[in-house]
Amino acid sequence: MNNIYLYIFLMFAVTYAVRILPLTLIRKPIENRFVKSFLFYVPYVTLAVMTFPAIIDASGAVWVGALTMAVGLLAAWFGAGLFPTAAICCVIVFACSFLG
């Protein structure tokens, strides 16, 4: 059994290091185009991978998950914004939970 406080501390150490290093030791901006591009794409990939198919498994039934994903994608695409998109997803899962 790994220690939860050690997990917390290690994540904090790494996260704080990437925040503090550019302010202290490495003050030169990153020039490398590949590295800059990689860092630009990382959030999109990570958030997409974490969202799908996890949203399917979290919705109670596959069809509910598929519906939630589809409606969430459309709402976000058409500019509903963060919180309305999240609220719509919640409402779908909650409403459908009475049907199953």
Next chain:
Amino acid sequence: MTAEHKQDIRDGARDSVPIAVAYFAVAFSLGIAARTVGMSPMQGFLYSFLNFTSTGEYAGFQLIAEQASYAAVILMTLVVNARYILMGAALSQRIPEDSPFWHRFIYAQSITDEIFAVSIHRTRPLSIWYSLAAILPADLGWSAGTALGLSMGNILPERLVMALGVALFGLFLGIIMPPARENRVVLGVIAVSFALSLLFAKVPPMSHMTSGNRIILLTILIASAAAALFPVKDEEPEKEDAHE
């Protein structure tokens, strides 16, 4: 404390309060989604107060729930949060020359997507009072939201908890889809990420991989491929055309 310092504190708090409210709500859904991880509300508070980052923390919850190795947790945190290096480099330019070195250890914690944005858009030079006033309400809202989400996840009716649990996914979609509408490459990257994530989650032998390792592997793989095939253009302003 001078009048200028007081103004800095007022400005920081003014910029921080709306962020704190939003962070509280996002962290609440983060806590709900993490209810099965086995973290106490107090540990969740500490986790969020120190780490102060949504993507890294959600990925971290996945890894902790699966009892991943410490090395995997370190690698994931590094990859997912490395983009803060770019923000740090930009913020570094704005720190007054005469400010004491230790101030930088405070400024560092102001590097989150939202607080960085308000700090960098401010017309006045960066000040430690402004940054403290901006960091504290937002970080406390973030931590309290996580702790409350973790505790509510075990109290509220299962139906409601399940519904609230997808809020985080809705937020993630709300973050990634609007830029995808403006940028075809981002749209393609997201589509490939969805497809490979499904493949790796459901089709053996890839599906034997833990979800934490899947996040790490696919992030490195897809972001590297995208960076190699579609490097982003430099943001430096182009020179005026001399002929016009």
